[in-house]
Every structure is written in C-alpha cells, then in structure tokens.
Amino acid sequence: MTLLYFGVGAVILWMLVRLGRQTERAGRGHWRIASTMMAAALFVGAVIAAARGVWIGAGAMAAAGLWLTVASRVRSTRSRPIDPSRMTDAEARRLLGVSAAANRGEIQAAWRRLMARAHPDQGGTQGLAEQLNQARDRLLKG
Known part of the structure; x- marks a missing residue:
C-alpha cells in the first residue's frame, strides 16, 4: 500500500x-x-x-x-513570410553592424560572425536568423 x-x-x-x-x-x-x-x-x-x-x-x-x-x-512552427522590401538599408546595416561604406566582403564577414551565434542550430532563434539573412540579402542586392 x-x-x-x-x-x-x-x-x-x-x-x-x-x-x-x-x-x-x-x-x-x-x-x-x-x-x-x-x-x-x-x-x-x-x-x-x-x-x-x-x-x-x-x-x-x-x-x-x-x-x-x-x-x-508540441509547438506549432508557423512562420510568417518575410518581405525583403520592408527592411531599409539603414536597418540592415544597423542589424549587421556595418558602416555605410562597407563592401561586399565586410557585409559577408559580419553576417557570418553574427550567424554563428544566431543560427537555430547554435542556440539562436529562427526569427533572428531570418532577419540577418534578410539584412544581408538587402545589402548585397541593393
């Protein structure tokens, strides 16, 4: 008992x-x-x-x-679609921590450095990784 x-x-x-x-x-x-x-x-x-x-x-x-x-x-993993046109160049530069005169190599290096910490596989969040990708894409295409 x-x-x-x-x-x-x-x-x-x-x-x-x-x-x-x-x-x-x-x-x-x-x-x-x-x-x-x-x-x-x-x-x-x-x-x-x-x-x-x-x-x-x-x-x-x-x-x-x-x-x-x-x-x-179990948590749902619904993510909203990212609209790259909503982020300005200034926001992208501030997020990556690069100056207005940064070249392609500096942008890529800053993205790699930040993504090493922010990637979901490294303990970061999906949202922050998406923002970093969006910022890099905005600066390299713009």
Whole structure:
C-alpha cells in the first residue's frame, strides 16, 4: 500500500512541477493545463490499476497519459513570410553592424560572425536568423 501512495504522490508532484513551468501564450496555455491534469489522472489510474494487478489497463492508461503529455508539448512552427522590401538599408546595416561604406566582403564577414551565434542550430532563434539573412540579402542586392 505504501508503494501505491508513493506512486500517486510522484504523479501529483510531476503535475505540480509541470504546471509551474507553463510559459505559453494564452490560447495554448489552457490546453496544456487541461492535458496535464488529464495525464496526471491517467497516471494515477495506471498506478492504482498496476497495484491491483490489472496490467493491460495500467499500460493503456499510462500510454494515454504519456501521449497527452507529449502532444501538449508540441509547438506549432508557423512562420510568417518575410518581405525583403520592408527592411531599409539603414536597418540592415544597423542589424549587421556595418558602416555605410562597407563592401561586399565586410557585409559577408559580419553576417557570418553574427550567424554563428544566431543560427537555430547554435542556440539562436529562427526569427533572428531570418532577419540577418534578410539584412544581408538587402545589402548585397541593393
């Protein structure tokens, strides 16, 4: 019986930690809270079913709880199309940190230096990388 209480307590602790880490825009946050609570209820049910020896039911409830947990963590990656004509030359130069007299090589070097830090594979964000690409394209084509 102690193991049952331990399992239920662990599920409740997981739920509280997960709910405490909710940082999402308003429309998505409600889904996460509801799915976390439902997943916690399924995990508690799985613990109780396993304690009573109903292994198939426990496995099914645990799988459903795990699916809810993973599904609520998936974030949409919709990105808005970039309009290169909206960025001015001055904004592009300020973003890349180059002067008005910078030549093609200096623009490329500044872009490489900044992209090494801003690329999503290096821990940067998609939006900043897109802005840097847009600034480089604006200056090299203009």
